[in-house]
Amino acid sequence: MTTIRRVGVFVGLGLLATAVVYLLAFAYVAGVSQQDHRGPTDAIVVLGAAQYDGRPSPVLQARLDHALALYHQNIASQIVLTGGIGTGDTASEAVVGQRYLQSRNVPPEALVVRPEGRSTEASIRSVANWMQQEDHQTILLVSDPFHMARLRLEARRMGIEAYTSPTRTSPISQSFRREVAYFASEALKIPIAWLRSW
Numbered sequence: 001m002t003t004i005r006r007v008g009v010f011v012g013l014g015l016l017a018t019a020v021v022y023l024l025a026f027a028y029v030a031g032v033s034q035q036d037h038r039g040p041t042d043a044i045v046v047l048g049a050a051q052y053d054g055r056p057s058p059v060l061q062a063r064l065d066h067a068l069a070l071y072h073q074n075i076a077s078q079i080v081l082t083g084g085i086g087t088g089d090t091a092s093e094a095v096v097g098q099r100y101l102q103s104r105n106v107p108p109e110a111l112v113v114r115p116e117g118r119s120t121e122a123s124i125r126s127v128a129n130w131m132q133q134e135d136h137q138t139i140l141l142v143s144d145p146f147h148m149a150r151l152r153l154e155a156r157r158m159g160i161e162a163y164t165s166p167t168r169t170s171p172i173s174q175s176f177r178r179e180v181a182y183f184a185s186e187a188l189k190i191p192i193a194w195l196r197s198w
Helices: 004-033 060-072 093-105 120-134 147-155 176-197
Strands: 043-046 079-082 113-114 139-144 162-164
Touching: 004 147, 004 176, 043 060, 043 162, 060 079, 060 093, 060 139, 079 093, 079 120, 093 113, 113 120, 120 147, 139 147, 147 176
Parallel strands: 043 079, 043 139, 079 113, 139 162
Antiparallel strands: none
């Protein structure tokens, strides 16, 4: 076999392996997105999303409304709001979420604001630090369905016993094409998350 043919074989095998890993990651994201493991935990954790001039975006509002419903089901006595301050913003996603839930008659003592970080990893790390301070053991993560797989992996990497309950009312979930696009994008991040969580 010539050198050129060897290179071609290796490249072909590499592309095949990459495709297989990507398809597995996509299937994992899609599978976890359908799982709802709501049950009694120490806290409900809402992952941040965009806010506009102090008002939650439709995506963030869907997450907050889902957390509110879980709170009223007595899943947990506390709701943790995450999400930092975006470029040009004056309030963090976490604070906007806090205000929204207070306007829905959630008592202030039931709300925990963790505005550190602008990424999934930073938000989960902040929650992990808070859990350690409070001696909490379990959380229920609330976000969009596409986000659940990576959230679970990040939580596992940080030693958190985490369960997931995705919102079903997000604008992203209302469009099949849009949701598949988010699944496809998220699947690109999963292999790295797999490696980091082992």
